Amino acid sequence: MNNERENEMSETKTNSLASIAAARTPGTTAMGVGLEARSVHAWFGQKHVLSDISLDFYAGTVTALIGPSGCGKSTFIRILNRMHEFIPSAAMAGEVLLDGKDVYRAGVDVTKIRLGIGMVFQKPNPFPSMTIKENVLSGLKLAQIKINNADELLEDCLVRAGLWSEVKDRLDQYGGTLSGGQQQRLCIARSLAVKPQVLLMDEPCSALDPGSTLRIEETIRDLSKTMTIVIVTHNMQQAARVSDYTGFFLSDGGPGELVEAAPTSHIFSNPKDKRTEDYVTGRFG
Amino acid sequence: MHDQPVSILENPVNPVPTKVPEPREITTEPRLSDRVFRTVVSSGGFISLVVLGLISLFLLYEGLNIFRSEGLSFITSFEWVAESIENGTEASYGIGAMLYGTLVIGFIGLFFGFPLALGAALFLSYYAPEWLKKPMVLVIDIMAAIPSIVFGLWGYFVLMPQAEEWARLINKYLGFIPIFSMPGDFYTRSPFIAGLVLAVMIIPIITSISREVFAQTPLDRIQAAYALGATRWSMIRAVVIPYGKGGVIGGAMLGLGRAIGETVAVYTVLNLVYDIRPEIFLSAGGSVASLIVNKFGEATPPELKALMAAGFVLFIVTLAVNFLANAIINRTARQG
Numbered sequence: 280m281n282n283e284r285e286n287e288m289s290e291t292k293t294n295s296l297a298s299i300a301a302a303r304t305p306g307t308t309a310m311g312v313g314l315e316a317r318s319v320h321a322w323f324g325q326k327h328v329l330s331d332i333s334l335d336f337y338a339g340t341v342t343a344l345i346g347p348s349g350c351g352k353s354t355f356i357r358i359l360n361r362m363h364e365f366i367p368s369a370a371m372a373g374e375v376l377l378d379g380k381d382v383y384r385a386g387v388d389v390t391k392i393r394l395g396i397g398m399v400f401q402k403p404n405p406f407p408s409m410t411i412k413e414n415v416l417s418g419l420k421l422a423q424i425k426i427n428n429a430d431e432l433l434e435d436c437l438v439r440a441g442l443w444s445e446v447k448d449r450l451d452q453y454g455g456t457l458s459g460g461q462q463q464r465l466c467i468a469r470s471l472a473v474k475p476q477v478l479l480m481d482e483p484c485s486a487l488d489p490g491s492t493l494r495i496e497e498t499i500r501d502l503s504k505t506m507t508i509v510i511v512t513h514n515m516q517q518a519a520r521v522s523d524y525t526g527f528f529l530s531d532g533g534p535g536e537l538v539e540a541a542p543t544s545h546i547f548s549n550p551k552d553k554r555t556e557d558y559v560t561g562r563f564g
Numbered sequence: 565m566h567d568q569p570v571s572i573l574e575n576p577v578n579p580v581p582t583k584v585p586e587p588r589e590i591t592t593e594p595r596l597s598d599r600v601f602r603t604v605v606s607s608g609g610f611i612s613l614v615v616l617g618l619i620s621l622f623l624l625y626e627g628l629n630i631f632r633s634e635g636l637s638f639i640t641s642f643e644w645v646a647e648s649i650e651n652g653t654e655a656s657y658g659i660g661a662m663l664y665g666t667l668v669i670g671f672i673g674l675f676f677g678f679p680l681a682l683g684a685a686l687f688l689s690y691y692a693p694e695w696l697k698k699p700m701v702l703v704i705d706i707m708a709a710i711p712s713i714v715f716g717l718w719g720y721f722v723l724m725p726q727a728e729e730w731a732r733l734i735n736k737y738l739g740f741i742p743i744f745s746m747p748g749d750f751y752t753r754s755p756f757i758a759g760l761v762l763a764v765m766i767i768p769i770i771t772s773i774s775r776e777v778f779a780q781t782p783l784d785r786i787q788a789a790y791a792l793g794a795t796r797w798s799m800i801r802a803v804v805i806p807y808g809k810g811g812v813i814g815g816a817m818l819g820l821g822r823a824i825g826e827t828v829a830v831y832t833v834l835n836l837v838y839d840i841r842p843e844i845f846l847s848a849g850g851s852v853a854s855l856i857v858n859k860f861g862e863a864t865p866p867e868l869k870a871l872m873a874a875g876f877v878l879f880i881v882t883l884a885v886n887f888l889a890n891a892i893i894n895r896t897a898r899q900g
Contacts, residue, residue, distance in 0.1 A: 362791060367694070394793035404784040408806035421794035421802055466788070473793055 313338035313507035314359065314396070314477050319373035320534070321354050321363065328354055330534035332373075334526055336477070341499060341508040343518035343543065346528030346558070351535030352511045355528070356479045359509065360396035361389050377476070394422055397475035401482045403462035405454030405469070412450040414465055418473040432472060440468035441498040460491020467498060478502065480510040484517065496521050515559060519547055527555045620879055627873025630657060638873060639663065642838050644855070646867040657870040659877065661838050665755065665850020666878075669830065670823040672759025672844065677766045678816050684767065685774035685812075690796060690804070701775075708768035716832030719761035724833060727757045731845040742842050753835035755849035761829050766819035773818065773893070777811030778804055814893030821885040825878065827853035852878045 314336040321329035329351040336342050344352045357363045358371050361382060374381045382392045405414045415433050419426060426432060433450070437443040442464040446457070454465055463483060470478060480499070484492040499508060499521050512518050518525055525547075526540040539546065539555045550556045557563055594602070631638060634657055641658025684704065688697055728751040738744045781804050789799040830851045836858055837848035856871050856878075863871060 360791065362787060365787065365790065390793045390795055393791055398791035400784060400788065400791075402784055404782075404788045406785060406788070406802065406806075409802075417789075417802060418792035418794075421789055421792050421798045423795070423798065469788075469792065 312336070313377075314509075315374075315376040316355070316359065317374040317376065319355065319358055319375065320371060321351065321358060322370040323366065324368040327534040328530075329358075330536050332535075332537045334537060334540055336507050336509055337524070338476070338507050339503065339505070340523040341503045341510060341521050342524040342526065343522035344509065344511045344526045344528060345513075345515060345518050346535070346538075347530075347563070348513070349535075350528040350530040352528050353481050354535075356398075356481055356509055356511055359477070360393050360398055360479055362393075362398065390422060394418075394473050395475055396477040396479060397470035397473065399463070399466050399470055399478065399480045399483045402486050403459055403466055405457075405462050405465050407453065407455045409454060410451045411446050411454055411457070411465060414454045415468045415472050418469060422473060424473065436468040436471040439471055439498070439502060440464045441494055441501070442468055458491070460487050460494060463487060463491065463495060464498060467495070467502075471502075475506065477507040477509065480508065482511050482513060485513060492517070515547075519543060527552075527558060529554055529558070620876065623872050623876035623879060626869055627876050630870045630873040634658065634870075638870075639877065642840065644838050644859075644870075646864050655866060655870075657867075657873075659852055659855065659874050661840050662836075662850040662852045662855045662874070663877070663881075664840050665834075665836075666824055666852050666881075668844065669755050669758045669762055669834070669849060669851060670820050672755060673762030673766055673823040674816060674820055675763075676760060677763035677819060678770060680763070681767045681770035681815075681819070682774060682812065684771045685778060686800060686804075688771075688775055689778040690800060701772075704768050704771050707764075708772075712765065712826060712829040713832070715761055715765055716829035719757065719829060719833040723760060724752060724757050727760055728752060731756055735845055743844050745843055746845055747843065748846075750847035751845055753833055753847045753849075754845050755834065756844045758830050758834040758849060758851070759844075761833050762823040762826060765826060765829060766822050769822060770812075770815045770819045773815030774808065774812045777808040777815070777893075781807045810895060811893050814889045814891075817885055817889035817892065821882050821889060824885060825853055825882045827851075827857050830854045831857050852881075 312335045316332055316334045316336075319329060319332040320327065332355055334342075344355065346352055354363065359375055359382075363369050363371055371383075375383060377392070377395055381387075382396075406417055409417060412433055415436050416429060418424075419429075434443060434447075437446060442461060445461060446465075449456075454462065457465060463486075467478075467483075484495050487495065496517065499510065502508060503521075503523075510518075510521065522543045524540065525543040527538045527546065527550075528535050529538045530536070539550060539552045541551070545551075546555060547559055550559060634641070637658055639658070640660045641656070642661040643656045643658050644662075645653050645656045647653065647655035684700075688700060692700060731751050731754065735744050735746050739746065785803045785807070786799060789803050794802065831854040834849045834851060834854060835847045836850060836854060838850075839848065840850075841848050852874055856874055859867065859871055
């Protein structure tokens, strides 16, 4: 009796997620492969934390990476823009190709890689010593890029991040005066200013309230028209709402693996792997 | 008629008001071991406060007569003459030139020591390879433990012959600027050389305080900068320096405090002259601490009192600089 009921419930849940996911038509906006991971492994010291991940990210789409805590999702996206190497003892193997060129190849300027592959973090982290305007344009200063139309760029980035109307009258106030959700959109605007091809988002809404989360999801959908977005999320509803493709990561105590990657509607309605089905129906994780 | 007593039962809307209690006192009975330990550590804390207070009281008491007789001129006048019956001189004590000289060599020390220490701190925090960090930190900390007379001797025998030549060179090309001019040819034991020795001596404290402040820079801001394509240097300028500014300034002031109080090293490499001279290369400077050690051995009893008074002034100046430094460091630490 109890079992039956549970099954019923999880079925409803699957169906609702599947229907949310089906509302998006995967791949229709794809403009070819933007970023490719080839047989990526990762270690922290002796600990093997990621094993043999190969995954394509199509330009003009959103790819969600889901999976339980500790399965290596965050480690994986930090490998994509070479933030992984800031952790002492971190190591990796495999290739990450941006426009077909390995971002780990010898002689590459790592700051150029990070200009092409931007990142938004879990906790909003605007620079507190800078105003809203300075925050948005900080990437240009940090990467020593000179431009003529700073005000135009400022407005463009804030509009695309969905923040312009809220801050246009107080661009000279400090970033810390904004709410958490606004700060996160400011961080998105800041990433956009250096015109990246790819935007990585590491659980960008986990520190935010539901209203702010929805605003950010709208922003993600708008941005995906022009760039490649990879988002790590714990929230399956969010994966279903915003992504075209979903990758499911899992670790059974050993290194994290990519169990399945497919159009999001398939993952939520008709997953090939039993473990994916168990996870998206809420049987564990 | 209206005075009819109203029964409580008939008027249930008006119950007896709840009495708001006083907050309870929350106590605990500490164990004996805890009480013993508390007594030991608190007496340690109080004894250092008491000693500090007694020292300043002693200096004030000993110097009080001098402050009375000399008044403000004790701080403003340049003359330091002990009473002498043979020479028929009257006593006159003023530490103005010495106070000025103390500040001059302190700032020269800061001018050379601060950039070196800041560079060392940034190097150790963000550029040094792992294997080099520990030994380098150790070496810099050991520098703080070297007795100051050793710095004095090194300054006299090793640094001075070199620094003399540097001074001549600067004088040759920039001599038209008053502070670099030279009325004679007396380059030894100048404020410039004393300042250089002080610069080396204050590097450890500024370096270690700056390193501690830099280490607290929030990692998420550093990562945000790198994720935007920052180079290491542009990250440091945009994130680390704005965050650590207050702490670093506080560290520099602690260094200044040390420089102001430094005695023996300065005494070895500085020629004391009771006059305010603008030329920093000229063999004529001042230092309150060195004045005391210079005069102490052969001072007459009244002169001794004047030295105590000078010590009191030095004590107050050093205390003020240190308090200010700590206030700046704490304010930055709270800002987060």
